[in-house]
Structure formats: C-alpha cells, structure tokens
Amino acid sequence: MADLSTKYMGLELANPIVAASSSLANSVEGVKKLEKAGVGAVVLKSLFEEQIYAETEQMQGQGVNLYDTEAAEFIEAYGREFGTRDYLKLIQDAKKECKIPIIASLNCFSEKWWVNYAKKVEAAGADGLELNIGVLPSDPLKTAQDVEAVYLDIVKIIKQEIKIPVALKIGANFSSFANLATALSRGKIEAREFIVGWCGRGAAESKPSWNGVNALVLFNRYYNLDIDIDKVKLVAGNPFSSADEIHESLRWISLLSGRVECDLAASTGIHDGKGVIKQLLAGANAVQVCSVLYQKGLGAVQEMLEEVKNWMAAHKYQKIADFRGALSQKKSEFPAAHERLQYIKLFVGIE
Numbered sequence: 256m257a258d259l260s261t262k263y264m265g266l267e268l269a270n271p272i273v274a275a276s277s278s279l280a281n282s283v284e285g286v287k288k289l290e291k292a293g294v295g296a297v298v299l300k301s302l303f304e305e306q307i308y309a310e311t312e313q314m315q316g317q318g319v320n321l322y323d324t325e326a327a328e329f330i331e332a333y334g335r336e337f338g339t340r341d342y343l344k345l346i347q348d349a350k351k352e353c354k355i356p357i358i359a360s361l362n363c364f365s366e367k368w369w370v371n372y373a374k375k376v377e378a379a380g381a382d383g384l385e386l387n388i389g390v391l392p393s394d395p396l397k398t399a400q401d402v403e404a405v406y407l408d409i410v411k412i413i414k415q416e417i418k419i420p421v422a423l424k425i426g427a428n429f430s431s432f433a434n435l436a437t438a439l440s441r442g443k444i445e446a447r448e449f450i451v452g453w454c455g456r457g458a459a460e461s462k463p464s465w466n467g468v469n470a471l472v473l474f475n476r477y478y479n480l481d482i483d484i485d486k487v488k489l490v491a492g493n494p495f496s497s498a499d500e501i502h503e504s505l506r507w508i509s510l511l512s513g514r515v516e517c518d519l520a521a522s523t524g525i526h527d528g529k530g531v532i533k534q535l536l537a538g539a540n541a542v543q544v545c546s547v548l549y550q551k552g553l554g555a556v557q558e559m560l561e562e563v564k565n566w567m568a569a570h571k572y573q574k575i576a577d578f579r580g581a582l583s584q585k586k587s588e589f590p591a592a593h594e595r596l597q598y599i600k601l602f603v604g605i606e
C-alpha cells in the first residue's frame with residue numbers, strides 16, 4: 256500500500272494534495288467538505304486588506320465627521336478589527352472541526368496590517384500562513400529591485416513577528432526569479448563572529464538576521480483582464496486554468512528543487528493525477544489544486560489520489576521520497592534540458 260504522506264512547510268500531510276485558496280474554503284462547511292474529499296491540507300480563502308479597507312471607507316461615509324482625525328482613525332481601526340473577526344472565527348472553527356492542517360491566507364498592502372493580521376491569524380490557531388502577494392510592475396519609475404524589495408520586506412517583517420510556518424504564493428513574472436526565490440528562502444544572511452572564552456578561541460558563524468519563508472507556492476494565477484468587443488468594455492477573463500497551464504510551474508519547481516532553502520508547492524494547471532506525479536517528480540513537496548475542484552467537483556481529489564497510488568504501484572515506489580525530485584535539474588544528467596526555451600527542429604521534430 257503506497258504511503259502518500261509528505262511534509263510541507265513543516266506540517267505533516269497525509270497526502271500532497273492541498274486545496275488552494277478559493278471560495279471553496281471560505282466557510283467551515285466548505286473546509287469540512289474539502290477534508291472529507293481527502294485533501295492533505297486546506298488553504299483558506301484570502302483575507303484581503305483592500306476588502307476591509309473598502310468596508311471601513313463605507314462606514315466612514317455613514318455619518319462620521321471625516322474632518323475629525325481622531326474619529327476617522329478610530330473608525331478605520333475599528334472597521335479593520337471588525338472585518339477580521341469573521342476570518343478569525345473561520346480559523347478557530349475549522350481547527351475545532353477538522354484534523355487536517357489549516358493554512359490561513361493574507362493579502363495586505365500596508366506593513367502595519369500585514370503584521371497585525373499575521374499575529375491574529377497565529378493567535379487564532381492557524382497551522383500556517385500563506386502570504387498572497389502580487390505587485391503589478393506597472394509603475395515606470397520603479398525598478399525590478401524596487402518591486403522585489405516589496406516581497407522581501409513583507410517576508411522579513413512577518414517572519415520576525417510570528418512563529419507558525421509561512422509560505423509565499425507568487426506569480427511567475429520576475430526578471431531574475433532564481434535569485435529572488437533563493438533570497439526569499441534564505442532570509443538575510445550576515446556573517447557574525449562569536450567569540451567564546453578569554454583565550455581567543457572562537458567560531459565564525461553565518462546566522463540569518465531574519466529568516467526566509469518555509470515554502471514558496473509556484474505560481475499564483477491572477478485575475479485575467481479581457482475585453483468584450485461587442486459591448487466595448489473590460490470584462491474578467493476565464494477564472495479557471497486548463498491542464499495545459501502546468502508547464503511554467505513544472506519548469507520552475509524542477510529548477511529550484513533542492514536549491515532553495517524551503518519547501519515548494521506547485522500551483523496552476525494541476526488537473527489530474529498525472530499532473531500531481533509530474534510535479535512530485537520535478538521536486539514539489541505538495542501541490543495545490545483549485546480549478547479542477549470547481550470544474551469536476553470534489554470527487555476529483557480521490558481520482559487524483561488513486562491515479563498517483565496506481566502509478567506508484569506500477570513503478571514499485573512505496574513512498575513519495577522514493578521518487579520526489581528524481582527529475583529535478585539538480586539530479587539531472589542533462590541539466591540543459593530544463594533550461595531550453597527555444598524550439599529546435601532536431602529535438603522536437605516539428606517546424
């Protein structure tokens with residue numbers, strides 16, 4: 256009998272399929288259904304600071320004297336505290352009712368609220384926290400370094416304030432992603448001298464001044480912009496991925512596995528057991544699924560698990576560690592294959 260257990264961001268999972276953050280996990284009933292369906296862990300729907308901010312603005316518009324700064328500040332703080340209350344209750348209830356790990360998810364834009372909410376999420380009993388960060392680099396005055404600094408600063412402040420494991424879910428579009436992923440996983444390393452005793456015996460040691468993330472989730476699939484040409488207006492693109500969208504994540508999981516100092520969860524385009532197996536072979540510790548649950552229903556989880564088990568039996572693997580990362584670049588005899596970007600007739604036989 257195949258053992259599907261895995262460790263992800265320090266958490267013990269019965270199997271590597273994690274329900275990604277979505278509206279399927281915005282109520283305790285939803286989380287219970289996902290647990291019953293067989294997922295190894297659940298990421299709750301993100302709490303968005305923007306959402307709470309908008310609610311607070313509405314409150315301010317309802318008869319409060321906005322010129323009274325103290326009142327406006329109070330309403331702002333009160334509104335935000337109030338907005339988080341339901342979310343914290345969801346964490347507490349999910350922890351009470353379920354056995355699987357519950358990972359909260361936050362999306363903030365101001366430092367104060369990142370820290371405030373992260374501490375509250377930890378106190379509410381979440382097993383882990385996923386940071387959902389997405390900065391659109393649309394400002395021509397901001398350099399790539401400025402944009403990356405936003406991610407690094409958020410990780411730094413959160414990791415300094417809470418003890419539960421932290422994952423960072425990000426998009427794929429960075430100019431030097433391997434460099435950024437390494438920095439996010441390592442934290443900031445500073446060489447420090449530790450002198451022991453009077454006689455001058457000492458040990459030089461590298462100690463991070465702040466710790467990196469416990470896991471990277473590669474990659475988020477953000478809201479897509481589309482245009483309705485009949486109505487001549489902006490509309491939302493298809494919110495769901497297809498199985499063809501697995502490749503970007505697959506490439507980066509295979510490139511980074513064994514190289515960054517944190518776990519990796521694959522996300523986007525995983526629609527069946529084959530997708531799960533591919534990501535594990537590339538080196539993922541866990542996979543996150545969302546669209547397939549909306550499109551095929553929660554029964555898809557058992558189908559995927561069966562497919563993984565059957566494949567493991569056929570290949571005589573007993574546990575995930577027997578094959579995880581076997582096709583990562585680090586273990587590859589032909590590492591250049593992981594970095595090929597151009598179609599070359601010789602290899603693909605087309606063109």
Ligand SMILES: Cc1cc2nc3c(=O)[nH]c(=O)nc-3n(C[C@H](O)[C@H](O)[C@H](O)COP(=O)(O)O)c2cc1C
Pocket residue numbers: 275276277278300301302360387424474475476494495496497522523524525543544545546547
């Ligand atoms: C309806 C819907 C709601 C989502 N809400 C969130 C969210 O609140 N936070 C988040 O980090 N990702 C959210 N996502 C993104 C998913 O968690 C996931 O990363 C994305 O859909 C790619 O995975 P998939 O290919 O398995 O769908 C949402 C996706 C969908 C379709």
